[in-house]
Amino acid sequence: MxxxxxxxxxxxxxxxxxxxxxxxxxxxxxxxxxxxxxxxxxxxxxxxxxxxxxxxxxxxxxxxxxxxxxxxxxxxxxxxxxxxxxxxxxxxxxxxxxxxxxxxxxxxxGWVAQDGDRWHSTGSLAEAAELLPALGERVFLTTGRMGLAAFAGAALDALWFLVRSVDAPEPPCPARMEVLLDRGPFDLDGERELLRRHRIDVLVTKDSGGDATAPKLTAAREAGIPVVVVRRPxxxxxxxxxxxxxxxxxxxxxxxxxx
CATH class of the missing domain: 3.40.50.720 (NAD(P)-binding Rossmann-like Domain)
Incomplete structure (x- = not known):
């Protein structure tokens, strides 16, 4: 056999x-x-x-x-x-x-800009940080806890940051900062309320793509808020x-x- x-x-x-x-x-x-x-x-x-x-x-x-x-x-x-x-x-x-x-x-x-979006495309977090003083004063930073050092320079000390990440960030961090520990997916109503409650006037994000975190882009478009988008490698x-x-x-x- x-x-x-x-x-x-x-x-x-x-x-x-x-x-x-x-x-x-x-x-x-x-x-x-x-x-x-x-x-x-x-x-x-x-x-x-x-x-x-x-x-x-x-x-x-x-x-x-x-x-x-x-x-x-x-x-x-x-x-x-x-x-x-x-x-x-x-x-x-x-x-x-x-x-x-x-x-x-x-x-x-990756995400694609739609009518009404006020996107500013950059190649790095450092370039995104350079744009911020001309765009707003209250920043919603959704790039994760890694790389916050790019926003910790003295040139940005006048800005206030809402930093959203899954885990708590470690220094160096922006001088004026509130941390929001949360994990997607996020819904549109929640993102609208977050922008309103914190008086956000500029959003920073990486072009991560996908649906889980995309509602923030819609909320920013509706509110007329500029969005700094870091291009993916x-x-x-x-x-x-x-x-x-x-x-x-x-x-x-x-x-x-x-x-």
Whole structure:
């Protein structure tokens, strides 16, 4: 009696921390031909864990990531990190090349300005900070707790900041600041009330895309408030991009089907 050959299970490593990464893991969770490990950076104190295996912490650069993939027989790598995690995306591209593992970037589309928007596009947080004195005095800062040092200079001491983030920020921070600890998704009525209650006259955001935090843009448009939008960094050259978790899941299943 012959023994059937073992069926290979495709091991996919997802660099996560985003809603899209979690939804991708959920999409693949019931597929017996796929094993998913999601890696979280560990920067959020209480992350929402996806199904499947989860690891927390860094890899030690691209060489460490490549070594981990070889050690754990990873067949495919998906960079589903935040659109502004440029260093991690570069490490992923280098590690995939070192380990000879196919790489896909999962990136939700960026936001698009609509009629009535008063957007000011910038390439960095530092450039955003330079624009603020000419735009307003009460700033709603929604760029997260990382990078607040860009708004901590003496040139901005006259401005007041409402800083919204999931976890409490660490110094250096703006001189005049109130911290609002909250996690999306946010609704439009809540964003309207927040702008009104704090008398916000300028909004600063990164072009993160997605629906979870987009209502602030609608509220700002309705109130005629200028919005400073920090452009997202490009995906490393040559890396294919999926725009949705379903598209990324199809890429994984095509890999499995191709052997």
């Amino acid at each position: 012959s023994v059937p050959a073992a069926v290979h299970v495709l091991h996919v490593l997802v660099l996560g921390g985003t809603t899209e990464a979690r939804r991708l893991a959920e999409s693949l969770a019931g597929d017996r031909s796929v094993r998913v490990t999601t890696s979280l950076a560990g920067r959020v104190a209480a992350p929402r864990l996806p199904p499947g295996e989860v690891r927390v912490g860094g890899f030690g650069g691209p060489e460490g990531l490549a070594a981990w993939m070889r050690e754990h027989d990873v067949d495919a790598l998906i960079d589903a990190t935040h659109p502004f995690a440029a260093a991690m995306s570069r490490n992923a591209a280098e590690a995939a090349a070192l380990a000879h593992v196919p790489l896909l970037a999962l990136r939700r589309p 490009p995906v490393p050259e040559g890396v294919p991009v999926a725009r949705t978790p379903d598209e990324a899941a199809r890429w994984v299943r095509r890999l499995y089907a191709s052997g």
